[in-house]
Amino acid sequence: MIKIEQDLATIIKNAVKKTFPEIPDNVIAESLSLEVPKEKKFGDFSANIAMKLSRELRKPPFEIAGSIIKNIEKSYSIQDVKVEKPGFINFYISNKAVAGALEDIIKEGAGFGVSTAGKNKKVQIEFVSANPTGPLTVAHGRQAAIGDSLARILKFCGYDVIKEYYVNDEGVQIQALGKSLRARYMELMGEKSDFPENGYKGKYIYDMAQKLKDSGVVERSSAPLSDDFFMEHATREIMKTIVKDLEDFGVHFDVWYSQKALAKSGKVEKAIDDLKKKEFLYEQDGATWFKSTGLGDDKDRVIIKSDGSYTYLTPDTAYHKEKFEKGYHRIINIWGPDHHGYINRIKAACQALGYDTEKLSILIAQLVTLYRDGKPVKMSTREGEFITLREVMDEVGRDAARFFFIMRRVESHLDFDLALAKTQTLDNPVYYIQYAHARISSIIEFSKDALPNLKNLVLLDKEQELDIVKAMMYYPKIIEAAASNLEPSILLTYLQDLAGLFHSYYNAYRIVTDDKPLTETRITLIQAVKKVIASGLGLLGVTALEKM
RNA sequence: GCGCCCAUAGCUCAAUUGGAUAGAGUGCCAGCCUACGAAGCUGUAGGUUCCCCGUUCGAGCCGGGGUGGGCGCGCCA
Numbered sequence: 001m002i003k004i005e006q007d008l009a010t011i012i013k014n015a016v017k018k019t020f021p022e023i024p025d026n027v028i029a030e031s032l033s034l035e036v037p038k039e040k041k042f043g044d045f046s047a048n049i050a051m052k053l054s055r056e057l058r059k060p061p062f063e064i065a066g067s068i069i070k071n072i073e074k075s076y077s078i079q080d081v082k083v084e085k086p087g088f089i090n091f092y093i094s095n096k097a098v099a100g101a102l103e104d105i106i107k108e109g110a111g112f113g114v115s116t117a118g119k120n121k122k123v124q125i126e127f128v129s130a131n132p133t134g135p136l137t138v139a140h141g142r143q144a145a146i147g148d149s150l151a152r153i154l155k156f157c158g159y160d161v162i163k164e165y166y167v168n169d170e171g172v173q174i175q176a177l178g179k180s181l182r183a184r185y186m187e188l189m190g191e192k193s194d195f196p197e198n199g200y201k202g203k204y205i206y207d208m209a210q211k212l213k214d215s216g217v218v219e220r221s222s223a224p225l226s227d228d229f230f231m232e233h234a235t236r237e238i239m240k241t242i243v244k245d246l247e248d249f250g251v252h253f254d255v256w257y258s259q260k261a262l263a264k265s266g267k268v269e270k271a272i273d274d275l276k277k278k279e280f281l282y283e284q285d286g287a288t289w290f291k292s293t294g295l296g297d298d299k300d301r302v303i304i305k306s307d308g309s310y311t312y313l314t315p316d317t318a319y320h321k322e323k324f325e326k327g328y329h330r331i332i333n334i335w336g337p338d339h340h341g342y343i344n345r346i347k348a349a350c351q352a353l354g355y356d357t358e359k360l361s362i363l364i365a366q367l368v369t370l371y372r373d374g375k376p377v378k379m380s381t382r383e384g385e386f387i388t389l390r391e392v393m394d395e396v397g398r399d400a401a402r403f404f405f406i407m408r409r410v411e412s413h414l415d416f417d418l419a420l421a422k423t424q425t426l427d428n429p430v431y432y433i434q435y436a437h438a439r440i441s442s443i444i445e446f447s448k449d450a451l452p453n454l455k456n457l458v459l460l461d462k463e464q465e466l467d468i469v470k471a472m473m474y475y476p477k478i479i480e481a482a483a484s485n486l487e488p489s490i491l492l493t494y495l496q497d498l499a500g501l502f503h504s505y506y507n508a509y510r511i512v513t514d515d516k517p518l519t520e521t522r523i524t525l526i527q528a529v530k531k532v533i534a535s536g537l538g539l540l541g542v543t544a545l546e547k548m
Numbered sequence: 549g550c551g552c553c554c555a556u557a558g559c560u561c562a563a564u565u566g567g568a569u570a571g572a573g574u575g576c577c578a579g580c581c582u583a584c585g586a587a588g589c590u591g592u593a594g595g596u597u598c599c600c601c602g603u604u605c606g607a608g609c610c611g612g613g614g615u616g617g618g619c620g621c622g623c624c625a
């Protein structure tokens with residue numbers, strides 16, 4: 001919370017206490033919140049406490065507000081206080097306080113907006129975690145952009161953030177991958193191929209087989225044609241491209257957690273054992289079942305199949321057990337839309353093991369539909385018909401790709417118009433924000449000898465100038481909202497608004513004039529805008545350009 | 549059939565988590581460059597927030613019922 005807001009909160013609290021001494025402190029604290037009114041004529045901050053207290057006091061809100069307002073202390077930061085219709089108490093900030101806020105913003109520099117909300121709290125965020133059976137698709141791209149941006153925002157709020165990728169490097173699909181590669185390789189060697197029914201038909205398998213043939217590794221090997229060889233080779237090669245794609249996308253993981261290693265560690269058996277001890281397991285039809293029904297799941301789940309192997313849920317339960325044991329304050333998973341039916345299952349498992357599932361937030365990054373020439377692009381991973389993250393990055397650039405993936409709320413479907421993301425003109429929202437940043441850089445360069453100066457901030461008296469400072473004042477609130485809602489799109493929307501305010505201001509007033517003190521002051525203002533935009537774009541993983 | 553997500557201006561989406569007269573962009577139309585980047589700005593038009601009940605000082609937001617769309621529902625991962 002910013003200083004002015006804190007001051008106002010204290011002032012209101014005191015006024016309410018003085019007016020209604022019978023109301024307990026905790027009730028006041030609960031009912032007290034400050035909002036930024038949608039409409040400017042309702043002031044800069046608004047309190048709805050009179051409405052909240054209406055029932056308790058058995059009086060109309062308007063009357064309560066009228067009584068409270070009489071006890072509001074005078075403060076240099078308050079220009080005016082008014083009671084409005086149903087019972088809002090609206091505060092109008094003085095120009096002096098606005099200038100003070102700008103001074104704070106400048107002084108805090110890159111640290112402006114940083115919060116201590118997450119101090120000493122560890123957060124783990126697991127995302128992408130795509131199976132190494134093919135290249136990353138646009139769906140993974142969205143998960144990557146969201147997860148990485150969220151991690152940056154949480155870090156900015158003081159959390160100790162660990163970014164993790166769960167590598168699904170064993171199981172039926174990996175076996176199918178190995179068999180697919182082997183079959184393609186045999187084809188190239190002119191031998192009979194036995195391409196598996198559930199195999200991967202994408203072109204990348206052919207390419208990999210070709211490379212393998214060219215390298216001659218297989219011929220030189222002593223036990224050349226085993227399934228294991230092809231499986232391990234394919235997994236390793238695909239992981240390499242995944243890591244490279246993510247690095248190029250600006251996403252770096254702290255931990256790559258191997259399912260295979262987990263299986264070898266004995267932790268899976270330990271997790272099964274725990275479930276057994278807590279009497280959540282039973283045998284039926286030759287399989288071992290997890291009794292998840294009472295824990296929010298709609299049916300029981302198999303944990304050990306009748307052939308003795310595990311289902312996906314089994315090692316995943318062990319994985320989540322470990323997450324909880326590491327003592328994270330918060331555990332965040334970002335999954336694709338095809339996994340939403342799985343949420344209750346894994347939560348049931350965590351609950352059965354005795355963990356607090358409130359700590360576990362599972363976000364579903366909803367579907368991305370790519371549009372080309374106004375028509376949706378059809379995709380199917382298995383058939384090898386899909387657009388990769390790499391292709392999108394190459395086509396529209398990293399900045400536009402990241403921006404577009406974050407543009408909508410996490411749980412909303414996303415229409416991604418490739419042509420639009422590519423346009424370097426007016427329609428493209430990425431450029432709108434980057435353009436504001438570049439324009440400011442250019443003006444600062446042009447003004448050369450006019451340096452930022454905090455002495456004459458009161459010269460900022462134009463409505464648009466004050467609006468810009470106020471918008472920046474709300475930046476820490478926006479960061480907090482994005483963090484607590486796990487929604488980077490909140491920050492993105494804010495940056496569009498801030499850039500818009502700047503562009504309007506630029507068109508209405510000259511920054512650089514013959515009046516030196518005024519020029520210096522305006523340069524100070526836009527300098528601050530530049531920093532906030534750079535800060536925000538940085539949290540989205542988008543470059544703030546000096547020139548474009 | 550069951551579960552999850554979604555439905556707001558012609559289109560794509562916001563709306564400070566229950567606040568005041570529901571806002572932007574885009575598209576249409578009309579304007580603004582002999583001074584700082586026109587990749588920009590200003591203005592006009594555009595709404596039964598899918599429908600019906602309910603909860604309360606107040607509902608686009610919460611609850612119930614419906615309609616339409618997407619996704620999921622395996623001893624797959």
